[in-house]
Amino acid sequence: MVAQKETILDRPLNALERRLLNDFQDGFPLTPRPFRTIAERVGSTESEVMTTILNLQSQRLISRVGPVFRPNRVGASTLAAMEVPKERLEQVADIVSSYGEVNHNYEREHSLNLWFVVTAEDRVSLNRVLREIEKRSGLEVIDLPMVEDFYINLGFPLQWT
Incomplete structure (x- = not known):
């Protein structure tokens, strides 16, 4: 699971x-029903685990649940940065x-203040994503392979406090 950005909750x-x-x-379980495996480990139900993960996503505490592969072993990946007002x-x-x-x-304290990792099926697809982000934001994306x-x-x- 990838944590996204800090969110203030009312609880x-x-x-x-x-x-x-x-x-x-x-260590995410690589089983046919990983959320059932997680539920067994935490003493819950598969349904409750899945609902809780969806709620965490809707509250922006996590952005996604999925694998992160070693760079450029499957497809293509790059680190990118932007200077955003x-x-x-x-x-x-x-x-x-x-x-x-x-x-x-993630945000960094630098003129290049927004950094992100992009992974795609190939370099052509990766470049397409970078160019779309530039077009939609109106800002340059610096590709740092x-x-x-x-x-x-x-x-x-x-x-936890």
């Missing part, structure tokens, strides 16, 4: 939401996030 997260967000950042950041991030090919995006491969585990234990 604290419940135990199931916390388990789903924290415990399945990696502060007042348009949320609007442009929504445009970027609307593409299924975008794994995640990987030169050297490093593995960084992006999972981290979440802190």
Whole structure:
């Protein structure tokens, strides 16, 4: 599961939401019915797990549930960056996030303040997504393809206050 952006809720997260967000950042079960497997691990039902994940998506706490493949092993991928005026950041991030090919995006404290990863079936499709984002946002997308491969585990234990 990929965390999207911080969202202010009118209530604290419940135990199931916390388990789903924290415990399945990696090691997602590769079984015919993964949500049933998750439900068994967390003491819930398949239906409740699926409903909870959909609710987390609608609340923008996660953007998607799916695999993240090693770069350029299946299809093509790239890191991209944009310089977005502060007042348009949320609007442009929504445009970027609307593409299924975008794994995640995040804000950085830099003139290039919106970064995201795009994965597509091939380089032609990847370039099409980058150009569409440019056209829809009216802003340049800087393509930063990987030169050297490093593995960084992006999972981290979440802190609940």
